[in-house]
Amino acid sequence: MNMETLKLFLDIASLKSISKAAQKSHITQSALSQQLKSWENTLGSELFVRSNKGASLTEAGIIAEKYAEQICKLYDDMVTEINHLQPTQHELSIYAIPEVCNYALPCTLYEVKKHFPNCHITLNEGASSLVEERLLLEEGDVGFISGPSPKSELCSNMVFSDQVMLVASSTTVCPDKITLNELPKYPLIWSSQLHCVQRALNNISAGELKLNILFNLDSIEAVKLAAIRGHGVAFLPYMSIKKELYSKQLKIIHIDQFQVNNDVYMVKKHNQRCDNDTKQLIRYIEKTLIDTLC
Template sequence: MDIQLLHVFLHTAREGSISKAAQKLSYAQSNVTHKIQQLEADLQTQLFYRHNRGISLTPSGQILVSYAEKILNTIQEARAALSDSSVPSGPLHIGSMETTAAVRLPKLLASYHTQYPDVDFSLVTGPTEQHVHAVLHYELQGAFVAGPIEHPELVQEKVMDEEMVLVTSASHPPISSIHEVRTHTMLVFRKGCSYREKFSHLLQEEGLSPAKLMEFGTLETIIGCVSAGLGISLLPRSIVVAHEQQGRVRSHILPDKYSLVTTMFIRRKDALITPALSAFLTEMRSQFQENPKRCF
């Protein structure tokens, strides 16, 4: 089986479009189509359905995605394992929740980059659900997510506990119960965000439904809109402290059963721990062991 054909197939499957895959691979669209046809002929099965809306995976294609991910990742790991140098280098792709990246990671990343300048490091921010999917599909070597995450193919390591607080405009009076803000608009990240899920769980536990939900893509937008009085949000205290000191927002303590979220670092059990990842894990453990596990 031609590895290059698998590479093109996997990109096409992930993009869900031949034209998008061609653009990402810097190929002509006809070239991508031809390679997919070659692979289908080799395997004697149809991998994609072709329809007016584009393409979608057949059952055979869905099965091949899993094998293609493992095969291509194994080849990449083999190259790394056979490298002459034990010095951390090469690509390292890590995911993180936006709030963790904004407050907890800058010092860690700066220290890591200073010590290992040959590592081609990239940080992808997004919700927990997105990162779990990316780690499972070998798109990320690891990720900081809200946990615990129970999955047989993942290893998880506790990083810290974050205290969650209800955030309102600075002029809002003290809140003693979530029922007092049941008519407020809830400002949340997009679906898949663990903080959004915790907010929803809190409301359900209290027998409430949000009057209105407004979805935003960035932390700064949520903070800005809360400050302006558009609505309220649920965020880690570590994110809110500086904005509260500036008089932009006000935080309100939650009952203990709602107040904690554990940040975990996850990676695949079967993935090779490269020198770059090993050094990152060592630096991460050193960084967070210096501080209390409960980061309030």
């Protein structure tokens, strides 16, 4: 038994799947199964009940998980203290939805670097589902998604809310205010990334509103560019269009009695295994985020 085996065991327990744990560690499922079987033979007890639904801990497995977490934490603390003897660069991996990744976090991360000059931060863009997946696989330390996560393995904390607005090119002839029922009159450039807009429309119209969607784009920047060129109207987060509104490239079309807010949540994995320096970085981001957003 070694530290690698312990961490692989904890991965299986967390993901409830030998195949997912093998995928995370980039080893074959058969190799991981052999390591697990060897450790079970050493302990003289089966640690998991295997089924088509995955792997769940036995009573012995629950005990093993408790002590394996303690051992891994002690080991990580030891490595951290030893690393403190010499200057090292600490890693922080962040996953965030596009609007947060591109328009909100860069200023925050600039402040983080000023206070933690030896940290290396990786900022990755992805949809909420991808962010959750990466955190569960522990490929990311912290994430930012739209709305709270339904995953029980993740804890969610709302950090800010950004209004999503209907906009058009300043050269487009259209009223400053419309009703929701008038929205289908206008060609709409749709972004599949803004799930909050679809949720808000479904809540108020029960799916009965037939939008005039011209085309669907994955990139918020592409949607914004198409709107600026007058190809149609578009729903866009305020944080992504502040400059264009100020320079009068875009204008807001208010919808009577309809408002969309994109509630952004910071998510982390419960009982996440990371060193004290990473925890300190995450705490600093939590503390200063609101005051340092772009």
